[in-house]
Amino acid sequence: AAEKSGAMELKLAHNQTLDHPVHISLVEFGRLVEEKSNGDIKIRIYPNAQLGSEREVTELTQTGAVDLAKVSASALEAFESDYSIFSLPYVFEDYDMFEKVMNNENVTDKLYNQTEGMGFIGLTYYNAGERHLYTKNREVNDIPDMKGLKVRVQPSQTSVQMIEALGGIPTAMAYGEVYTAIQSGVIDAAENNETALVGNNHGEVAKYYMYTGHQIVPDMFIMNANRFNQLSEEHQEIIKEAAKESTVFHEDVWAKTVQEQTETAKNEMGVNFIDVDKSPFIEAVQPLHENYSNNENTAEIYQLIQEAKKDE
């Protein structure tokens, strides 16, 4: 083959399908790395959770069996409590604020380098959407509308507390069961980004989609720390640059996907999209903010984020 002799191969694992926006952006990352390094570094991608769940591939990245991985920030909570900050509802009021914070070096230095002792570092993040509330047949505009609403939540304490704070009844269940559960009325609502409506067909059973934007949980791009440190400075720079550029590239791919799927949900599935005033929701979850700012594990990152928000 025309392979450059001595080319280094980096293994990259993630759990999405080949047509998912993040896979496309990771392919772009690989292309950029190869181009910038003149073929010295090649990226081999293992998509589709071929090498395991997000926790498993994080562990593979720790041991060095894989070099790079894309995992949700929520999967990293178990490894480093700083990442739990993304579960805190309305820690970012909107996506612009999120972007501003995630491009602040005080925040990212802390977040990305904190885990070096555990064997991996962060390189960048990818937009994985804003989480919004959707219901089977009930419009939710304000906190009183949440009363008695049975909402499926992710299996984390923060998510449970969030729904409780908003007045709903949190129900923990596996994501794969949400469709049938909404259909049979076991739950009234779930919360996720727009792609759940079409990608998981939830739009067939849930007809109201409220733009509550309560959480923005990004995907994180991580790398085995030893592997990174062993690279030449030039190669380290290339990896970092390519990662950053692929994050920018990803914004467009993601936005396009969300737009397409929203159209499909609206026109083909009859889902109603509703803008809501976030302020009562933000107010209702303030006790959770106090928990985070008082907890010693999360106080520092919480503070850094608040400062980054104020920066000009």
Next chain:
Amino acid sequence: MIAIAGSVLFISFILLMLIGAPIAVAIILSSVLTFFTVLPFDVALMTSAQRMITGIDNFTMLAIPLFVLAGIIMNNGGIAFRLVNFAKVLVGKLPGSLAQTNAVGNMLFGSIAGSSVASAAAMGRIMGPMQQKQGYKKTFSAAVNIASAPTGLIIPPSSVLIVYSLVSGGTSVAALFMAGYIPGILWGLAVMVVAFFMAKKEKYPVSPLPNIKDILYIIGSAIPSLFLIVIVIGGIVAGIFTATEGAAVAVLYSTLLAIIYKGLKWKDIPGILKETIEITGMILFLITSSALFSLVMSYLGLPAAISESLLSITESQTGFLLIMITILLLAGTFLDITPAVLIFTPIFLPVAQTFGMDPVHFGMILCFGLCIGNMTPPVGSALFVGATVANVRIEQVIRPLLPYFAAVIIVLLFVTFFPQLSLFLPNLFNL
């Protein structure tokens, strides 16, 4: 590189199995050896050790010990006898009525107990002596029992289908359960059709039906047992509870039933738990070893390579399916079902997906094909148990089994080439 590593994997695996190492140990050792060829010692070791843990870390997997436990409680709980009487009412007017009853009994009891072994043992013990009294040949009775015992592995609830769900990356258990009904019942019917002709040839008697009062009593006493299926499968399909929770409900229900029917005693419990632990300890360890095995295969890119070479032999879906069925039937002769499902799913599923096959339909072909191995020598659990309880030697029962074997393979071909047989019910319930 991939060729070397792949050879290490398969050659060491086969050698280890040939010297009689436990299959799980053969899987683990060959996987770790293969990892050593591509990763540093330390990394390979830690990665493998981790996967041995995370391979069991799955809530759905809990359904397996729970269903096994429920099955064992049922087996001890006087349920088999009531179902036999019920089966007799259903098919008692057919030629060879006791053999027909045995087949239906296996479908009902196997469906609840979820084990071909428990089913073959329970039915063989009850039906064998009755059949001999009416002049049935021992080998004929044994063949019917052995051929119909595996139906309970396909008719839900079914541990085999749960194992497939896990290893295929979370195919819906509810959908697989619904998919199992038609193929499983067709298997049972195929056995009954063959038994029909054999019994006619041998002029076996038709038993008289009990009087209407007895019939009503028999149906009445079978209802609580049958109701278990309604609760568990109904609950899972309606999304009221998960497969795992359904299995826990099955444990609860069968315990209550066993207490009412037979006065399940405290002293029976340790034995029941021990049997469950022995069976599930073996299965869970196999599953977690296979998680390591499939990690190694994916890491090397073997499924893609195998898939490519299969596609280079044949480009048609029909060709691929025929090759696959042949391999499954051959493997099933000597491999037990659980390890076989674990080994072959990651190899064949990616190919099936390139043809756009539904993972539920594919899983049904795979599990059905491998379950046939349950009744074939040299290693077949239904065969062993069925022959043992009938007090015949395995060699004696092989010839009488052949027509059943042929009939079940015909059903397998139908299941393979008519996807609707598997997909009709899941689609009907929107699963």
Next chain:
Amino acid sequence: MNKAKKWVDTFLLSLSSILLIAMVVLSIWQVLARYVLNIASPGTEELTRFMLIWFGLISAAYVFGAKKHIAILFLREKFSWKTQLSQERLTDMLVILVASVLMVFGGIRVVILTSAQMAAATGIPMAFVYLSLPLCGLFVIFYTIHGMLTNKITGKEEVGV
């Protein structure tokens, strides 16, 4: 030696039994919590999963002691008794190798690696979960050595599900 094996058997069986019963109870609790009491218990599922890991590995260790892991023996049985015995001893050595290098040594390495990791919903240290592997490795080694000393041989293949 036989007394020690009995003791280990009883210990592993009791622990597995307790875990099995607890998992049944927790699973039923989860259904009740959802429908009757309207509570989300995100920790229950995680806790149950960790119990399953311990249950699976402890039961697997016990099954090593009972020599009931599925093996394919019909080929081996064609050989002379002497050859069979040496195949059995070779298998025992391999089991000890896997248990000591992978389960015990590799397992301890993983426990150390994951020492800072906490489970998402319950906050249980992952090291505690991973500890099941080296521990079960030790029991497997014990059983295998016991089997070699008492000259036990795997019987006819046990029939599975």
